[in-house]
Amino acid sequence: MSTLAVHDHGVAGHDHDHEHHHHDTFITKYVFSQDHKMIAKQFLITGITMAVIAMLLSILFRIQLAYPDKNFPLLETLLGRFAPNGRLDPQFYLSLVTIHGTIMVFFVLTAGLSGTFSNLLIPLQVGARDMASPFINMLSYWFFFTASVIMLSSFFIQKGPAGGGWTIYPPLSALPKAMNGSELGMTLWLISMVCFIASSLMGGINYVSTVLNMRTKGMDLWKMPLTVWAFFLTAILGVLSFPVLVAGVVLLIFDRSFGTSFYLSDIVLNGKIMPYEGGSPILFQHLFWFLGHPEVYIVIMPAMGISSEVIAVNSRKPIFGYHAMVYSLIGITTLSFIVWGHHMFVTGMNPFLGGVFMITTLIIAVPSAVKTFNWLATLWRGNIRFTPAMLFAIGLVSFFISGGITGIFLGNAALDINLHDTYFVVAHFHLVMGSAAIFGMLAGVYHWFPKMFGRLMDEKLGYLHFWLTFICAYLVFFPMHFMGLDGVPRRYYAMTEFPAFNRWLSVNTFITWAAITAALAQIAFLYNFIHSIFFGKKTTQNPWNANTLEWTAPVEHIHGNWPGEIPTVYRWPYDYSKPGHDADFIMQTTPLSETMSSNLPHDFEDNPAGLQQYNEWAKTQRSSEEVK
């Protein structure tokens, strides 16, 4: 270990002593907590709250799509000027779509997912007392919280929230007079995102340094669970790509407020000739998607890591192809930096460049395919235990297949000509990113709930939650493929102006009802979650019989995670159902010397002394058998 680790250790120890003298106050324990487990819970609960809000927004605009001609007095009561006569205002519709997308992608699936599980699991699974910098960790949460508040506050201003789509392409987003959603609401959006990115960077730097410097004895990189690998690579991806979005956003702020023309040129708006010259709207798209594409992997990789772990634990089998799983994550991380142009095939970007991006894009499908096959191979001949977490992890695999496959269409520039910005894209990313990542996150919540709250969630409600949500998600997104193939564009307030789209109205109504059912199914989750925090059955220390380090820590949360010394790690985390061992799991903290009968030559790969010992043991074993 590096000296840094030793140093940090000392600091943590000091903190520990400190804690004994001054008892935590409510404020330091629950509000400005620096304990990674508490910060994880803060992220989770904020994330769930934001998810519920974003889900309700989606129900609002789905109602508009299903009943474009009906008035709903209730809407006017709830939304006032945004829904005159009980019908959504077209500009407010776009604001709803925008804020729904922004909250889901950034606040729920980036901060809610990485923030919760990286914080909870990195220290516990690599064997550290806390994050490298608990203080920055706390700041990270509070920046995130501030960003959330600013984003939501835009609902309470005169012109409403930002409305240019979650990708906020200028000039639409740069010209306040272009739409209501480009006025103050857009300014708030931009400020909120700057806070968000600050939070994300602070978190990311912490995760990377904790993984690199603070692993316990024996925990070399190749003994880390796939969760930690995924969080680690996700953090790297975020640290390298989010700053580019800051650059893009800051230039946009300049264009909006200080009269520069980074993204603007040749504009006549509402009959007014604007003074901007020489900028390029395409520049923003490059900057945005340089983050935007990695972002979608920032969203899915932690979910993949969680699912890999949950699937292995509940199949009672080692994850198939651990090395391949890690290499494919590394491959995805690297490749995701050079595919952003596939969002821009028809923006007027040089077509040759489009061709190049098409090649890189389809390459990235290879590591994704490998991951899928490895999950299937892990299930094969397993002894599958259907916990709710397991079901959600399986849901991720199913969604990832369905949504990944449509990526092959979209990644093909020639096909994207007709598919770009249609409902086909909506279907693609809601399956492969939206649903898959949410399911990964829920798998994590069900699986590590006992670790977070010391109690168990109700399994049967979990089953109900899973099946309803899973089926409804398919009912919502599957038909959208065909709408896209019929050329139905996304971000349309109503299809009523196009007689040719009338036949999709019944489909839209159906989708809305499926979405409402899915939303109601979340009651089962919320009830289960909140009820179990207070009244759930008390958990045992290792309720799932899992191998990883977090289950060696006591159920009662203590500052510093382990009461005595941090446990040492002797083996990889996936020794499930190992032949020759009586239990179907061997924890990472069990030395090989205690499991002679189940050891394999493979276990001693870079440990010649151990191998020799093992061979001797095997020899005596054999000879004693011969004697018998």
Added chain:
Amino acid sequence: MGFKKLINSKKALSLVAAFMLIGTNVLMAQGTGADPKAADSTSKADMWLGVGYYVLLVLLACVIVAVVGKILRVYDLSLRMQGKKGMNWNNIIGVICLIFLVVSMYGVYWSFTVQGNMILPESASAHGGKIDFMFWTTTVITMFVFFITQILLWVFLFKYRGSDKRKGYYYPHNNTIEKVWTIIPAIVLTILVVFGFFTWRTVTNTDNLKNDINIDITGHQFAWEIRYPGKDGKLGEVNYQLYTPNNILGVNFKDRNSFDDQKADTLVLPVNREIRINIHAQDVIHSVYMPHFRVQMNAVPGLPTFFKFTPTITTADMRNRLDNPQFEYLLYCNKICGGGHYNMQKVVRVVSEAEYENWIARQKPYLTDQIKKELHLADASQPNKVAENRIALNN
């Protein structure tokens, strides 16, 4: 125990019935009262009744779930009390997985046959045929993978559902298999990439043909302007600084090519002729989308773009093929551009060469009398307005 269940479920049933009755009554009442002109207070009250009804319905669903949960728990306990094992959820879920597979496969089949029939008709342009071929190739390959992997997934779940009697099979890796399933997708994707790359290159080819028709399409909030080049086949230059309410495209009438330019309301195209649409935007990004021709290109302020294609099926012909006398090709906006984005369309009509000549002869020149008047006035009062502007900005 069994009795208790019965009572429970009977209670629940009668509750459902009662709620349904009240609910429908309330809803009916609302149906008549919800007339927007009805007195405000009554409609408000009705509204809250309606809301209350749905809230009750949801609560009822929750109660039912709770009751079923209790029943399951009681059943489970009774099993245990009889000395048997409790309910085996691994088996139950395993079976549900299998049922889900069968039902969802039927659903996919239904969706493909019913909704799959509602997609765009065959391409009405020359390059679109290539794109369609590419599309169907990709579909066949990917659907094969889709069905195989999903079936394996759900069958594995059923087949290997947990039991106390078995242990998982310790099988951490197999390099050969892993190589195989890295290389096979790589090969398939390479084929698709190469094929797609060449299709893309031919579609976006930039060499100029002699005989093509150049048409300008300009997007602004929330309409399209269409400009034909007139007899000389050349479009006059545009400059956004020349914008006036009459000359909204800012056509530069110092450019002789602009004199015979024509304005049109419909995009009329002769069949089997190469068309080049030049795409402009004035305020924000729009996108020219003509899905029947497999044409899409963004309209970007400050960055003129274009798309070349050859329509191959006339509107009349397509009407026959689709058996739909109302059918029209459309051009619509496909990039979020503000509140009116959802209604920014133009009719596109593909006609025979003769019909086209006939139609184009009747289109009005872009240079209207009003613009002429305006130009004279401008010339008289401020001879070098444009030039001055330029200089000022270049400094």
